[in-house]
Amino acid sequence: MHIPPASFRVTPYGEVDAKALDALRESYETSQLLNVVDRLDACLSEIGGIGSIREDFLRLHAMAMTVLEGSPLTVTTSDVDSIWEQAMSLQEDISALCSCLQAGSKYVVPLAALAPDYQD
Template identity: 80%
Template sequence: MHIPPASFRVTPYGEVDAKALDSLRQNFEIAQLLNVVDQLDACLAEIGGVDNIRDDFLRLHDMAMTLLECSPLTVATSDVDSIWEEAMSLQEDISTLRSCLQAGSELLSSLAALAPD
């Protein structure tokens, strides 16, 4: 009776697909994970960090409340550009962050492929 080899391997970090593991061992550069960390750090430094994006959204919310709902002014006009310039700046920051995260996500797909059938 022929027993086929197991399609998975037991590792200290759970069962993994045996073929995917063999492939990654031959083709995956582990240092890429550290490169993603460096790229993410640089990206976050460029945009002022995640807290900066959060604060920008809150400031835009306050500005929109004043503009669209006629709420009292809560953001000093001397502290900001026009609402559309603030929105465009935030869009640019999000695009920068999205590009960094997309690169990380693509790298992670190789490791996610270790999931056993």
């Protein structure tokens, strides 16, 4: 009786697709993940960090509550630009962060492709 080789391999971090693993061992540069971390750090530094985006969302929410729902002022008008300038600034930061993350995702996709296919 002929038993075909397993389509997966057991690793310390779970079972992985054997063919995908062999292909990645030949072509994947793990250092690219560290490069992504460096680029992400630079991007976050440029936009003031995740905390800054969080604060900008909260500020914009407070401004929207006042403008759209008539809530009392909670953000002093001397501390911020207009609501649309605040929104545009936040949108630019979000776009920059998304671009950075999207660029980094191309190095994550091949590792996700290690998911075993037990159908073989």
